[in-house]
Amino acid sequence: MAVLVFTENWDGKFKKATFELASFASEISKLYNSECYAVTFGSTNDGELASLGKFGVKKAFEIKNKKYQNFNAQSYSAAIVELIEKLSVKTVIFPNNYSGRSIAPRVSVKLKAGFAPGVTSMPVSIDPFIIRRKVYSGKAFADIELKTDIKLISLNQNAFKLVENAVEIQVEEFMPTINDTDFKLETKEVMKNKGKLPITDAEILVSGGRGMKGPEKWGILEELAEVLHAGTSCSRPVSDLGWRPSEEHVGQTGKVVSPNLYIAVGISGAIQHLAGVNSSKNIVAINTDPEAPIFEAADYGIVGDAFEVVPKLTQAIKSFKEQK
Amino acid sequence: MRILVCISHVPDTTAKISFTDDKLEYKKDDIQFIIGPYEELSLTRALELKETVGNITITAINVGFSDTEPTLRKALAIGADDAIRINADPKDAYFVAKQIAEAVKNESFDIVLTGKESINYNGAQVSEMLAEFLQIPSITSASKVEISGDKAIVEREIDGGKEQIETSFPFVASGQKGIAFEPRIPNMRGIMMARKKPLKVIEPVECEELTTITMHELPPPKAACKMVDADNVEELVHLLHDEAKII
Ligand SMILES: Cc1cc2nc3c(=O)[nH]c(=O)nc-3n(C[C@H](O)[C@H](O)[C@H](O)COP(=O)(O)OP(=O)(O)OC[C@H]3O[C@@H](n4cnc5c(N)ncnc54)[C@H](O)[C@@H]3O)c2cc1C
Secondary structure: OEEEEEOOOEOOEOOHHHHHHHHHHHHHHHHOOOOEEEEEEOOOOOOOOHHHHHHOOOEEEEEOOHHHOOOOHHHHHHHHHHHHHHHOEEEEEEEOOHHHHHHHHHHHHHHOOEEEEEEOOOOOEEOOEEEEEEEHHHOEEEEEEEOOOOEEEEEOOOOOOOOOOOOOOEEEEOOOOOOHHHOOEEEEEEEEOOOOOOHHHOOEEEEEOHHHOOHHHHHHHHHHHHHHOOEEEEOHHHHHOOOOOHHHEEOOOOEOOOOOEEEEEOOOOOHHHHHHHOOOOOEEEEEOOOOOOHHHHOOEEEEOOHHHHHHHHHHHHHHHHHHO | OEEEEEOOEEEOOOOOOOEOOOOOOEOOOOOOEEEOHHHHHHHHHHHHHHHHHOOOEEEEEEEOOHHHHHHHHHHHHHOOOEEEEEOOOOOOHHHHHHHHHHHHOOOOOOEEEEEOOOOOOOOOOHHHHHHHHHOOOEEEEEEEEEEEOOEEEEEEEEOOEEEEEEEEOOEEEEEOOOOOOOOOOOOHHHHHHHOOOOEEEEOOOOOOOOEEEEEEEOOOOOOOOEEEOOOOHHHHHHHHHHHOOOO
């Protein structure tokens, strides 16, 4: 009944989200009194794989063959299936991000294995296997039963806390069978947003809407973000108008984020905007209009002009941090 | 060249969701249904390719009972050339992908487009499952699709950046913002023409059930927002420290 977790690495390194996945996977393996394994594509930095042992992973497999250097859903899913069969794995955990969303559905078809995407917590029961996931862009939950012997789950970021559970870990290279028909894609170029944390990784986000009036006004939001070590994001009109880059757009048609704190400044709180931010642990709203729907979604609110309130807030946080 | 666009029939983004007493389904009365916003963008890109590259026919496909037909007709009105409806309840993503794969496996489509995810179940599974059934390459969350001779150049979003990928035909791509920017809306002429365009209805094939939904639930009501005076932002700082424990 072993559990396998797909641990993606970024230039040889893991992120906090990787350890959330490992924690979740080893908690699931405990339910079955079984072991937890991990797999990663591409070489990792020294000690990186071993760090998974801290979160209960007994064995980590590294696929170093250069053919797997670039992401490819076809070849990655085939390699994972081979590993599942070799290790008699019954549950596989993926991140609910671009990679997990590409690989898991293919594994599902290859093995006829039921897949629950976008999970936020441990199973409701394991026999039958029922697990809760978000649906309708966060407007509701659904309990989904996986009726197959092998079960696939993808976990949302920042939904499951780290559980330390140090075990002795073995690291091994895994060499999958190469099937040429799985390599029809060619990665031409990888373009990284340099020096910027992806907004989906930010623990705090300072987000601006049309109420900010123009791109030249973003300085006060960036200063607030700086004192909070936060990322910056925006509403759709702001990115459509070209005030901010499109990778900062959150909402129904943009990115879905789940930071510990989301500060919405000059954002009205349209239902499509909330679809992208309703998993935030805390929401602060700053808006001139006391009737703005954002206050219904927020935990803390200030009715006021952003251009007065935000600089004051930045100053207050600065003073607070200096006193501490 | 032939492009297939897989269309989901989903509640309007502003719809308030509520469930039947047995919690198994959402209440469909009073809900307005739309083409999923991502599929709308993919369909728009298919039309742009048709206009710029030429000699392309576009087929829209959907798995659903006859109540979903207005959504497919809308795709025809926007500009698809013909449509296929697979007459079945779209039980789960595996079922949907299998039905579409069976319907098109002998049809030689060069490009298959879906949306990044349907906005009801947000599963983002159909595109990759379909690619696996058809044994062809796939790119999820595509923010650009260009045709360049006998290859296509596709850009996909990754964590913290983008990747440019070259692929041969056929392939599957799931579209997101960037594949197109403004979704096309049907005009009067399109709506008139849509009535005469072919819409083929086919019956589903047998398919095993891998998952079922045992119940739905709405999130618990939120506590009221705590209001802080604009002249007392220090109070907010303390709340974020003592209560929310963030700073
Ligand atoms: C299919 C579909 C998908 C969509 N997807 C998204 C999406 O992904 N993301 C998204 O964000 N939107 C999306 N939208 C758009 C959404 O409906 C709203 O139009 C949008 O979110 C509004 O953005 P906003 O809050 O920045 O602007 P507005 O609604 O214009 O709100 C501006 C707010 O700023 C306040 N304000 C003005 N001046 C000040 C000031 N000096 N200080 C403080 N506050 C001030 C105003 O009171 C107002 O509440 C979508 C819409 C559709 C139909």
